[in-house]
Amino acid sequence: MKNNNNLAYLILVLTTIFWSGNFIVGKAASIYQIPPFSLNFYRWFFAGLILLPFTYKEILQNKKYIFENIGLFIILGVTSITIFNSIVYYSLYYTQVISGILLISTIPVWIIFISSFLNIERTNIFQILGVILSLIGVIFIITKADANLIKSLNFNKGDLSMVVAMFSWAIYSALLKRKTFKISQISLLEVVIICGLFFLIPVYLIEMFLGNKIILGKPFYLTLTYVVIFPGLASFFFWIKGISIIGANRAGIFLHLMPIFGAIMAMIIFDEKFMNYHIFGAIFIIAGITLSNKKKLNA
Secondary structure, three states, rough: OHHHHHHHHHHHHHHHHHHHHHHHHHHHHOOOOOOOOHHHHHHHHHHHOOOOOHHHHHHOOHHHHHHHHHHHHHHHHHHHHHHHHHHHHHHOOOOHHHHHHHHOOOOOHHHHHHHHHHOOOOOHHHHHHHHHHHHHHHHHHOOOHHHHHHHHHOOOHHHHHHHHHHHHHHHHHHHHHHHOOOHHHHHHHHHHHHHOOOOOHHHHHHHHHHHOOOOOHHHHHHHHHHHHHHHHHEEEEEHHHHHHHHHHHHHHOOOOOOHHHHHHHHHHHOOOOOOOOHHHHHHHHHHHHHHHHHOOOOO
């Protein structure tokens, strides 16, 4: 059991490093005007293509089971592939890496909240307080602690859309814990990718028809290579494996490393600044995460 836990800790740390790098690459993609939904489409198209030779036999053998549970697989695909990753790339066109990654760091709290709402896990007073404190932290970041911004309701659409992304990923993670799957983790990932791509195709086509086309060149090839291999295949597989070993709530704690890795890289690469509202938001987020993982005291 200890060795399994150590393996989970290692792969979950690598997951957070790769996902933090995804924010950096996503920001670079916005600088080079790589359309976000198109980037996400090609990311998962090639990831699915790479996995197909290793998974198609098992998928065909279990097609009855897959179709019997197709509703769940569609929800997993839409929340993780179609919505989350697309929105992250879109958001980075308008917001700082630091803001985005701080918002995403609240996901562990929302996993607990959604797990409770869906009766996957029971909640307690500490988790409720944790949700409230984390929400205050999110509000600090979205409003930038600016009263004038609150009055005008002129919020950064990148920050607002990142909130949609964080809830989408929390739903995905909670549902992963809800059910034990009869197919291997790599085949599960392939099925999720296929379902997510099915709903991503029309979004990709709309973006392309609106004139937002990918310009082939070194920036696109380098970006695509990174997002397919590391945050695409490696991180998703590691995340599923980590949850299967130690559970969604404990695995979610490792997402707390993302603001650290992401902020350091953003400050070095893009010369981003850690603003006062980031500090206030981070304090409440950390307090919320700490409380939400506190066990209920015995009477």
